[in-house]
Amino acid sequence: MLDSGSLPGKLADCQAKDPAKAELFLVEGDSAGGSAKQGRDKAFQAILPLRGKILNVEKARLAKMMQNNEIATIITALGAGIHDDFNAAKLRYHKVIIMCDADTDGNHITTLILTFFFRYMRELIDRGHLYLAQPPLYLVHKGKVKKYAFSEAEKEAHLKELPDGGVQRYKGLGEMNPDQLWDTTMAPATRVLKQVTIEDAIEAEQVFSVLMGEQVEPRREFIQDNAHLALNLDV
Template sequence: GLTAIISVKIPEPQFEGQTKTRLGNAEVKNQVESALAETLIFWLEEHPSEGRKIIDKCLTASRAREAARKARDLIQKKSLLDSTSLPGKLTDCSEKDPELCELYLVEGESAGGSAKQGRDRRFQAILPMRGKILNVEKARPDKMLAHEEIRALVTALGIGVGESLDLSKLRYWRVFIMTDADVDGAHIRTLLLTFFFRYMEPLIANGHLYVAQPPLYRIKKGKKQDWVYSDTEKDAIMKKYGDSRGVDIQRYKGLGEMNPDQLWDTTMDPEKRTILQVSIEDGVKADEIFTTLMGDEVPPRKAFILSHAQAVRNLDV
């Protein structure tokens, strides 16, 4: 909650990470500290009440960081001491080579059950996600690590979070977010993307994160059957048929509406599936969007919604 703006002009700035939130020029630190220290000391002596509030805030933040560190260490120790410490609801694959393995994060127990039955158990693991996970943009790190669904996800991947993340320990080379094709599914997908961007950004940067694309429709006429992934594609197929008589259209809003064979054929079969790879083209812009859409401040989010209202093409109310 405390923000200070310091203008520093550097001929050749070096930043750490794609989000460019931390300056990497080591020579700047001592000069800035020296320039600010004396003035800040005088200001605190003249404003004891404000100084006390700042100190209290710093102490609270310090306690939160320490709690997060202890929670993170606890997760890592459990993983090191207990080789069977994988989350109980994870249905693992038999393959042991991480580069050949896939993990599906599936919305809901029902769809998770269908995915478990429809998967290729040799290389595909399933982790059902119960409900909406914590919005980490609004939560302290210790609260994030105490959240059951996030702990299960962190443990399953095996790489840790934040500064302690070690990508060499990744247990699954491809991680898929698989949610329903409705507003709730989009919300859960956004919550998961927020978590990965804030705490597992290298997973995205190294091309390990994907979004599964389950079909929106099944269009059947006679013996011919089409799986359709967008309204535009549906309209094109219907135009091709011309006469709508005898055409059966089934809309899939939930993954649980498909049986295991259908889920495999449309969404999980590497030979047939359509997938989207998550990438970060502009780290600063991505940081701004997550802050606006998922953060505590309501006015920026309202302004964003109003400015983009006319661009909405699929509204579910």
């Protein structure tokens, strides 16, 4: 096992000793976290379930942030410190994968996590260690044939291939059994990962600075200017 010290109790660690071969999944919710723990390859994949929305670091002072259980758990699991004390050489995993539901709440949680990393572990992003998992939105099935769809267009294409096929809409990661989660979102051979760039993080941080910061007027102007984009915004 990796040198653990006092690792968080809910972290299901991997067996890999080389950080370059180790992955950490930050998973939204205990239900999906349980499925991920069952479906993973424990040789190189570690799972850390996160409960609910993590602290909004845009509004919190450092001392308060360090008292937040979910934030503290992430920092401890990664093992590299934060901010000026961040040391990439101590990083326990070279792939950190945010795995949240493909819905408004999931997007909100992803943005909170991105903002935290941008503010306090920016080097993690600069070095290309941060990724977003891309879970499917639909399962199209007919008989024994199953096809996963990651967009509306892909769903329609599968329905043309499988006329009269059934469609299952995944409302959350917790609705997938461990095998489905592995096949669609975790298996290196079949999954889709988006590497987070510093531009992605800056955009997330800027949006959150406006939407979650202390200044009311910029927030009102942003929502008015982007009302067409914010119909499903849940902040």
